[in-house]
Amino acid sequence: MATWPAFNVVYGTVTVQRPKDLPEPMETVLFVGTEKGAFLMRSQDRTRWAIEGPLFKGWKVTAAARAPDGRFVAASASHVYGPMLHVSDNLQTWQAVADGPRYLDGRKLQQIWTVVPVAGGMYAGVAEAGLFFTNDPMGPWQPVPGLNDHPTRVAWQPGLGGLCAHVLLHNPRNTDQLWCGISAVGVFRSDDAGETWQPKNRGIPVAIEDKEHKEIGFCVHGLALDPHNPAILYRQDHLGMFRSTDGGDTWHDNSAGLPANFGFPIVTDPTTGTVYAYPLQSDEYRLPPGGAMAVYRSRDQGLTWTACREGLMQKGAWTTVLRGALSVDGQSPCGVYLGTTSGTVHYSIDGGDTWQHQHVLLPRILCVEVFTIRE
């Protein structure tokens, strides 16, 4: 592949323009959040990587995203100081957000699990479970009462990871439609831009049954949307892998072909719609079956699954990929990235066919985000 300087080069007064047939230069940046800070991995070609960090040294880094205006947002946490958001123009210098998510009614903000850009702003999903919204990442972040004070709230129970709103999806074709996953409560959908929320768990086995509120008590682990058909959702649940073809109204088991029906992350390539998951053996063990690492890929909207193993450890890999630690870059072919609880980072730049690893051994990895920065 031809290479070209990151920017047009100026020699004296002459500017050398980039030939039109060369691809637009872009940088792929992996943001890896760990128990003790974040690390950046930068590459112009997704092959040679420069590693930077730690950022937020000593802080747990739980999520990262890019705001609609291009700024970067990271979430940190500490068992002493609590959670906090940070905003950056360049991934180098960060400003702490003073007016971030915060309950004013006695509920404790324990962790920020996800930060998601939507049209006109950003959502943060937090523990104790709830959503906050802002027009500006620097705040103020406002609570979303339609979910945070939902009529079923009194019966919400935590999973092993706490009572957390850990995933938010939005329909790119209908900005009013949102989905939120809460452990161990279930999936909620809003059709009115977050004003009201309805539980959407029909067809899912119940995990914690409530005597009164039968519509909740479901332990969603991961949720992903088909980029071409927003009626299709994929759900890695505590009790299986499921798919919906009606926007979450009903769910059907689609775990056939997977080696285990437990797991956490599930993502879709925004370009092709290919689905990626990382199955684990049961809630008792939470380990890759047989100690062999494998990402499972579906190119037919979750109907069949293929193991992607080449280049991943197939013996002695007793490690886990947490729900935020699997990501895709949407480039062509798709880059797929994962971080393990053992601190290793693995990536594929051919849609999962073959895998390499970064030469790092980091603290326990909590989240992996990938940013494609066009210069």
Added chain:
Amino acid sequence: MPRVTVYLPSLLANLTGERTVPVTAESVGEALKVLTTCHPALLQAIFDESGALREHVLCFHNKENTRWHVRGLQRQLRPGDRLTLLQAVAGG
């Protein structure tokens, strides 16, 4: 009004850019209020939802732990006093 120095643990110093912050205040509580006004991101890190010091944050006034002192954050300051914020460290 007494001018005192607040010493921050290194994790919080990342938020202020400095380990020590000079503050002018009459009491410990007022000093922390001035500190968090100058550095608003510290407010949520030091105080919990009820407005009390977070469970694992200690504030020493010179050599006295304010959490164990009857006057707590109401303790009066003198010029040159030292306030030290400490975080609990435990484990093996």
